[in-house]
Amino acid sequence: IAGITQAPTSQILAAGRRMTLRCTQDMRHNAMYWYRQDLGLGLRLIHYSNTAGTTGKGEVPDGYSVSRANTDDFPLTLASAVPSQTSVYFCASSEGTGPNTEAFFGQGTRLTVV
């Protein structure tokens, strides 16, 4: 049982480069999310998708884009990376979007922009 798979697990990226973080889930969950986690801060929502074909902006969307062509995949793209995007990125999914819906997280992608 894979759950949510993120790739790569870690990456060092030159500033200005384009990068796509991959996220795939096999639970047929409707909702998917991208968070970044920085030391001393809570998880911050970048983008989300409540169902395939729809996306929305979270708390910190600038510099990032997402797409949701199908239920399983939710890639996050950094068009032109900057050092402030150095972070640990977590993809998550949930069966629905109700308030009591548990989120399942991937193992994270540690990204360093130099």
Next chain:
Amino acid sequence: GQNIDQPTEMTATEGAIVQINCTYQTSGFNGLFWYQQHAGEAPTFLSYNVLDGLEEKGRFSSFLSRSKGYSYLLLKELQMKDSASYLCAVVDSNYQLIWGAGTKLIIKP
């Protein structure tokens, strides 16, 4: 603004009990989650409270007081494997999750 406050770090002894507090100020309230996150790993679900009171689940219990904007996670019979960060998150009026920075719990033998 929206704010979730948790202690940054706590230390406890194996076999003991520890209480991790979380206070929140959010635009609306639709429930509160606790997640556990071991170092370098993904957060995993522990509990969800939406009504006042105590919810017990094995060695872990979670308490909520909506009028006080307060929750705590109680861990009993601490084990070394409980060393982790504990994240408090509140569902606001827009059904968005607002996350605290987490409490790093260190268990000593």
